[in-house]
Amino acid sequence: MTIHIGAAKGDIAETVLMPGDPLRAKWVAETFLTDAREVNAVRGMLGYTGTWKGHRVSVQGSGMGMASLSIYTNELIRDYGAKTLIRIGSCGGMQPHVALRDVVLAMTATSVCTPSSTILRELNYAPCADFGLLRDAAAKADAMDVPTHVGGIYSSDTFYDERPDLNDQMVRHGILAVEMEAAELYTVAARFGVRALAVLTVSDHLQTGEAMDSSARESSFSDMIEIALTAAFA
Ligand code: HPA
Numbered sequence: 001m002t003i004h005i006g007a008a009k010g011d012i013a014e015t016v017l018m019p020g021d022p023l024r025a026k027w028v029a030e031t032f033l034t035d036a037r038e039v040n041a042v043r044g045m046l047g048y049t050g051t052w053k054g055h056r057v058s059v060q061g062s063g064m065g066m067a068s069l070s071i072y073t074n075e076l077i078r079d080y081g082a083k084t085l086i087r088i089g090s091c092g093g094m095q096p097h098v099a100l101r102d103v104v105l106a107m108t109a110t111s112v113c114t115p116s117s118t119i120l121r122e123l124n125y126a127p128c129a130d131f132g133l134l135r136d137a138a139a140k141a142d143a144m145d146v147p148t149h150v151g152g153i154y155s156s157d158t159f160y161d162e163r164p165d166l167n168d169q170m171v172r173h174g175i176l177a178v179e180m181e182a183a184e185l186y187t188v189a190a191r192f193g194v195r196a197l198a199v200l201t202v203s204d205h206l207q208t209g210e211a212m213d214s215s216a217r218e219s220s221f222s223d224m225i226e227i228a229l230t231a232a233f234a
Contacts, residue, residue, distance in 0.1 A: 002075040005047065005060075007039035012080040013049055013056040015232045017225070018072070018087045020181065022046040022061030024221075028088070029059045032225055045072070055233045062087065066155060066184035070115040073188045084195045086133065086228045087185050088221075090203035091153065091177035094170060098202055100210050101220040103146050103227065104176050105129070105137050106153040106198040109183035112166075113157065116187040127155075127186035130195035136234035137199055137227050146223045151176045153200070155183035167206065177202060199228045 001008065019025050025046045029036035033050030040047030040060065047060035060076065062069040069087075076082040091104055098104065109127045116125070134150065141148035154175045161167065170178075182198035189196030201224045204211040212220070 002079045004042055004045070004071050005040050005075050005080070006042045007047060007080065009080065011039040011049055012047070012060070012076065012082065013058040014081060014083040015055065016058045016060050016076055016082045016085050017228055018060055018062045018069070018085060018185070020062050020064050020089050025059040025061040028225055032229065033057060033059070052229050053233070057229065057232070062181060065157065065180050066114050069181040070184045070188060073185055077188065077192045077194055082194065084133070084232050085185060085189055086196070086232060087181055087198040088224055088228050089179055089181065089198065089200055091179040091200040093177050093202040093205040094154070094167070094175055094207070096207065098149055098176050098205075099147065100202050100205060100212050101147075101216060102202045103141055103148040103224055104153060104200040104202060105134055105141070105148060105150045106182045106200065107134060107150055108152040109155045109186055109198070110152055110170070110175060111155045111157075111183040114155070114184040114187055116184060116191070125187060127183045127190070129186060129197045130189070133195050133197040133231050137197060137231035140227045140230040140234070144223060144226065146227070149176050153182060153198070154178045156180055178206065197228070197231065199224050199231075
């Protein structure tokens with residue numbers, strides 16, 4: 001048990017999927033895992049452990065934003081021995097060729113700052129995904145024929161952004177999509193020598209203003225989870 005996770009030691013698997021939304025953690029556990037049981041409910045940030053194709057897996061909500069995700073990843077790694085952390089979440093498309101429902105595999109995550117900025121100070125650290133996870137996720141997405149983009153994303157501290165000029169520079173420099181967690185996930189994982197990847201589904205688009213409806217969300221989120229689980233155990 002830690003400050004933010006009520007699970008007993010040993011209750012959490014070495015592989016953890018991390019959606020932002022705790023209710024999505026419940027849905028993933030009920031839909032994809034067998035024998036899933038709730039292992040955390042502290043602050044309503046639900047976590048589950050079960051099995052997928054014989055492999056032990058946990059699904060733990062991270063909450064929204066890097067400050068929240070940082071707490072859960074620190075505790076999962078340092079106190080529960082997590083070795084593979086895969087964020088499964090949504091993102092906003094930032095390039096014309098990145099369409100709604102497409103999958104984005106975040107090779108790198110740019111940010112203005114992260115909770116780790118206080119540790120890294122003047123260092124302009126480049127958070128990047130684990131190569132093996134990224135390669136295996138890309139191979140699975142390809143085999144499933146899911147339209148997928150691999151490249152840099154932006155981890156923002158704000159959903160209600162007021163810096164269109166910054167977005168313009170990001171678009172100009174090839175950033176594929178925006179979300180709010182991956183840069184800190186990659187940085188914390190690197191600090192403790194574990195593997196991390198963010199597998200994202202494009203749920204809205206910054207340029208077109210389109211947004212996915214709820215039924216489209218569910219089916220395309222299933223692809224993302226299949227990709228994440230396959231990469232974790234490839
Ligand atoms: N901004 C930030 N995070 C997001 C977005 C967005 O437009 N869409 C999904 N996650």
